[in-house]
Amino acid sequence: MTAILGISAFYHDSSAALLVDGQIVAAVQEERFSRLKNDAGYPVQSINYCLSAAGLKLSEIDHIVFYEKPFLKFERLLDTYLAFAPSGVRSFGRAIPVWIKEKLFQKSVLLKQFVQHDPDWQDKGQLKFSEHHMSHCASAFFPSPYEEAIVLSIDGVGERTTTSVAIGRGNSLEIKKEIQFPHSLGLLYSAFTEYIGFRVNYDEYKVMGLAPYGSPIFRDTILDYLIDVKDDGSFWMDQSYFNYATGFTSINGKFGDLFGEPRRAAHEPITQFHMDIARSVQAVTEDIVLRMAASLSKEFGRRNLCLAGGVAQNSVINGMLARSGNFDHVWIQPAAGDSGGSLGAALAYWHLALGQPRTQPDKSDDMQGACLGPAYTQSEIEAALSVLGADFEALPDEDLFQTVAKDISTGKVAGWFDGRMEFGARALGSRSILGDPRSETMQSKINLQVKGRESFRPFAPAVLAEHSGDWFALGQDSPYMAMVAPVAQSKLEPVAAEAQPVTGFDKLKLRRSVIPAVTHVDCSARIQTVTANMHPRFHALISAFFDETGCPMLLNTSFNGRDEPIVCTPEDAYRCFSQSGLDLLVCGNCIVRKDT
Missing domain, CATH: 3.90.870.20 (Carbamoyltransferase, C-terminal domain)
Structure with a gap:
């Protein structure tokens, strides 16, 4: 028996997932136990649940896989501040002590936490680290019902990557293309989430829900000034309008000046202007993802598409992809955001590091209807x-x-x-x-x-x-x-x-x-x-x-x-x-x- 525990933590939507001989035994978000929405802390209760669901102690787990690589993320942080210096000095001053104290030495932080689950646990090299977008891609492809597929992961940012394209075949998964920070479709959408007066990494779905009330009258403004989109869906963003690379907010004053109104405060009413802004960024995001998917379908000739990453939670775009005619089938990981990273990290290690084969299910997929959490008699x-x-x-x-x-x-x-x-x-x-x-x-x-x-x-x-x-x-x-x-x-x-x-x-x-x-x-x-x-x-x-x-x-x-x-x-x-x-x-x- 081989047991693999996946962990996602310390950014948002912390979670844990457990595989036993490649089968998904349990997967759950920490917020459900702590009652803190989008809880980012160490998922102590989620891990405890996963272990109890399998009847195992932590000392009986063969491999523990964290969903991303903190050192790569720290390198990106340093590179970004150097590239934008002297802008962001205040943000840099606040971020670096936290990184040095906690995040840069995340391995030791995790190892200290493990003892609370099992006093018999000892560090024998069980802890491994996946890459953020590989975790997303693995969560999308390996549980899917497809033998082959194009795999697309789009979110805010992982270590450096904001968009990944992979080809999945059997038990292999190979990254073919990437878009790197600071050019990020997820962060573009989050910038507009903030501008409309909602919470970043929390309320993006409200922008999608608000969009049908508006008209895309600012679509050309976004495309002319904020983001340059190529025929294949790749893009470049003008950072002079954004603040997320080095600041405490997603946007700056120049962003508001472009559209003629300041950012809406949370207590202020939502007007037709905000509805039109939501519809415009939704339209741009739809256009980019659909262009990207059409180009990938033509380039790689695969008729199945698997999706993960925060942008894969945009169900309007997912429906468009399913109806586009570019693919026969589209499958979305139900935990497409960072919570799904724990499952993807475990699956990536099982198939890619250990070389274990996939067992094609005689059902729709391997996610068991996403019913992977606690039950009560x-x-x-x-x-x-x-x-x-x-x-x-x-x-x-x-x-x-x-x-x-x-x-x-x-x-x-x-x-x-x-x-x-x-x-x-x-x-x-x-x-x-x-x-x-x-x-x-x-x-x-x-x-x-x-x-x-x-x-x-x-x-x-x-x-x-x-x-x-x-x-x-x-x-x-x-x-x-x-x-x-x-x-x-x-x-x-x-x-x-x-x-x-x-x-x-x-x-x-x-x-x-x-x-x-x-x-x-x-x-x-x-x-x-x-x-x-x-x-x-x-x-x-x-x-x-x-x-x-x-x-x-x-x-x-x-x-x-x-x-x-x-x-x-x-x-x-x-x-x-x-x-x-x-x-x-x-x-x-x-x-x-x-x-x-």
């Missing part, structure tokens, strides 16, 4: 709810599915806690909030009363895979809610004519389809296709809703409150239920209802 759930003083009813499966489906069909919102917790940013039917997609009021109800977030944020349909083609124009499965596609024409409804064109958030008031709660203002949806093989109980619930209503889908969003991670334990679920506008909580086979 029915008796454990009942015990936890009893301690919390919850009044619950336990039902057998068939009664449970029919009861919950009927409740949702009458407008109730359910917290759904079932099976192993998902790995990655999306709730896929294990830690989900569920509603009726046919309801005209459901989107605003969940946004405002349940999740306490911005009204413009869209929700996803979790649709029975066997019916997805009747409802959405995607053309392939999307099991990880990672692709946006148009709602089928047959399901759209004519929008009532208005005396004045509807702009901004007023677009939310218009009914566009027979499933308005999951139809975005551009008549698209971020789709999760659900199969009985991958998610049997969730599939059974949606099937019960289909039998009840004739609609083969549910609104699905992550089970969490505002600015908190997805729930992990029954206690987390009950607390979120109690403090939010949820109408019922379904934990395993238990139903808890609010007092009426």
